[in-house]
Structures are given as C-alpha cells and as structure tokens.
Amino acid sequence: MKxxxxxxxxxxxxxxxxxxxxxxxxxxxxxxxxxxxxxxxxPNGTTIHTYEGYIIKDGDKLIYKGKYDEYNITGGxxxxxx
Numbered sequence: 001m002k003x004x005x006x007x008x009x010x011x012x013x014x015x016x017x018x019x020x021x022x023x024x025x026x027x028x029x030x031x032x033x034x035x036x037x038x039x040x041x042x043p044n045g046t047t048i049h050t051y052e053g054y055i056i057k058d059g060d061k062l063i064y065k066g067k068y069d070e071y072n073i074t075g076g077x078x079x080x081x082x
C-alpha cells in the first residue's frame with residue numbers, strides 16, 4: 001500500500017515538473033507584439049507569410065529577421081492581410 005502511494009506521489013511530481021519545463025521552454029508568440037499579418041511577394045514569385053514585427057527596414061534594405069533566420073527581402077512587395 002505504501003509503495004502505491006509513493007508511486008502516485010512520484011508520478012504527480014513528475015507530471016508537474018514536466019509541465020513546468022514545457023511551459024517555460026515553449027514559444028509563446030501570443031505574448032509578443034508581432035503586428036499585422038503580411039505576405040511578402042518576392043520578384044521571383046516566392047511568397048513569404050509572416051508578421052509585420054519580423055520586417056526591419058535597415059537604410060534602404062528591407063530585411064526579414066525571424067527567430068533563427070535573416071533574409072534580405074529588398075525588392076519584395078509587402079501586402080497586408082485583413
């Protein structure tokens with residue numbers, strides 16, 4: 001009987017710890033102010049669907065800077081979605 005109670009407590013503790021690790025390491029995009037949804041149409045026809053907050057104007061260059069990637073999107077047309 002004591003073994004079952006110990007296993008149940010251990011399982012509950014493991015669930016709580018795993019939940020806390022998941023919450024602290026997951027991407028929380030809803031907390032960030034990303035702006036409006038946009039579509040960038042590149043000169044070669046490629047489309048990029050993103051948010052306004054990821055687009056940076058650096059001088060006369062237009063740069064997409066995501067969490068891991070950075071692309072020069074100069075010459076692309078930015079269209080705002082409704």
